Amino acid sequence: MSPATPEHRQVVRYAFYKLEPAWRRLPAERQAAAKTELGETIERYHGRLLLRPYGLVGIRGDCDFLLWQVAEDLDALVELQTALNRTDLGAYLTIPYSYLAMTRRSIYEFPAEAPRDQRLVIRPSAAKYLFVYPFIKTRAWYSLPKAERQRMMDEHVRVGRKYPTIRLNTTYSYGLDDQEFVVAFEGDNPAQFLDLVMELRESEASSYTLRDTPTLTCVQMSLWDLLDTLGGASATRSVAPATRGDGFTPVCDAADLPPGTSKRVYAAAEAVALFNVGGTIHAIANRCTHARASLSEGTVDAAKCVVVCPWHEGVFSLETGQVLAGPPTAAVQTYRVKIEGDTILIAEAREPTVASAPRS
Ligand code: FES
Known part of the structure; x- marks a missing residue:
C-alpha cells in the first residue's frame, strides 16, 4: 500500500x-x-x-x-x-x-x-x-x-x-x-x-x-x-480617511505605490484600486462588475494600460474603466487622481483619471 x-x-x-x-x-x-x-x-x-x-x-x-x-x-x-x-x-x-x-x-x-x-x-x-x-x-x-x-x-x-x-x-x-x-x-x-x-x-x-x-x-x-x-458597519469606515471640501480624499503616500505596483485603498467607504503604471497613477473601483473579484489583485498590462481580473480574466481599461474583454458587461467606476506633496488623493471622476507620480 x-x-x-x-x-x-x-x-x-x-x-x-x-x-x-x-x-x-x-x-x-x-x-x-x-x-x-x-x-x-x-x-x-x-x-x-x-x-x-x-x-x-x-x-x-x-x-x-x-x-x-x-x-x-x-x-x-x-x-x-x-x-x-x-x-x-x-x-x-x-x-x-x-x-x-x-x-x-x-x-x-x-x-x-x-x-x-x-x-x-x-x-x-x-x-x-x-x-x-x-x-x-x-x-x-x-x-x-x-x-x-x-x-x-x-x-x-x-x-x-x-x-x-x-x-x-x-x-x-x-x-x-x-x-x-x-x-x-x-x-x-x-x-x-x-x-x-x-x-x-x-x-x-x-x-x-x-x-x-x-x-x-x-x-x-x-x-x-x-x-x-455579515451585516453591521462596513469594515472600511473605521479606516477610510475623511473627504475634503474639494471632493478629494487622501488615500496613501506616493512612496507606498512605486511604479509597477497596485494597492487597495478606501474612499468614502468604497474600495478603490490604485495602479502605478510607469509613474502614472490610475484609480478604479476595486470590485469587478462580473463577480466582485478584487481588481487590485489583478494583472496589469502596462503597454495596453489595462488590468486583467484575477478570477475570470475580464479586462478593464485603467483610463476609462470600460470593459475590453471577458465576461463583465458593465464598466467600473473611475476616479480622479492628484498628487499633493507625497500624498495621493482621489475623487469621483468627471474628467480624465490619471496623475503623474514622482518616479522612485
Ligand atoms: S470576477 Fe472579474 S471577470 Fe469574473
Whole structure:
C-alpha cells in the first residue's frame, strides 16, 4: 500500500464559521474596527497558507462563511485559528463545521487524467461556487476486490466527464477526522452540479455511500466583500480617511505605490484600486462588475494600460474603466487622481483619471 517514493502532501481544512447575532447589536464603530481587525489578521496569513474565502450568507442558516485553508503542516492551521480567536470578532464566531483532510494520490488508476502528482497540490480555480461535503463509504465497499472497486470508479469518472466544467478536489481524512474524504467541487453553474450529482446517484458505487451530508454551497468572494455580508458597519469606515471640501480624499503616500505596483485603498467607504503604471497613477473601483473579484489583485498590462481580473480574466481599461474583454458587461467606476506633496488623493471622476507620480 505504501508508495515507492514519499509523497509531499498538503493539509487542508474547510472551516465554516457562524457569527452570533448579538454581534450585530454592538456599536457601529466597534463593528467596523472588529471587521478590519479580522480582515487584516487573515491577510497576514496569505503566503503562509493558501486561504480562500467563500460566503454562505443567504444560502445556509447554520453557517455564514468558509475559509478554505491549505497548508504544508498542521501548525499553520493552529496558528491561524489561534490568531482569529484572539480578535474581537473572533469572540462572536462559532465553527459549526470543520473538516480536516490531506492530499494524496488515489489508489485507483485514471489514465486520462492529469499527472498523479498534481493531486498532491491544491490549486483552486477561479470558479464562482464551491460545493463541499464530508464523505464516508460503507465497510462493505472495502471488502470488495480492488478490481471490482476500480470498475465502479471508472463508471463514476465516465459520468463526471460528461460535466467538464465541474472540477473535483478530493482530499483524504482517514484517521485524521471523522469522515473518510472531503469532496469539494468547483464550478460556475449550480444547475450543472445538481445534474451531475443526480446522475451519480444512479451509479453502482453510490450504493456504497454511508454519508455525504451536510452539503455546503459556497460563493467565492473577496475577503472584504465577505465581511460585508455579515451585516453591521462596513469594515472600511473605521479606516477610510475623511473627504475634503474639494471632493478629494487622501488615500496613501506616493512612496507606498512605486511604479509597477497596485494597492487597495478606501474612499468614502468604497474600495478603490490604485495602479502605478510607469509613474502614472490610475484609480478604479476595486470590485469587478462580473463577480466582485478584487481588481487590485489583478494583472496589469502596462503597454495596453489595462488590468486583467484575477478570477475570470475580464479586462478593464485603467483610463476609462470600460470593459475590453471577458465576461463583465458593465464598466467600473473611475476616479480622479492628484498628487499633493507625497500624498495621493482621489475623487469621483468627471474628467480624465490619471496623475503623474514622482518616479522612485
Ligand atoms: S470576477 Fe469574473 S471577470 Fe472579474
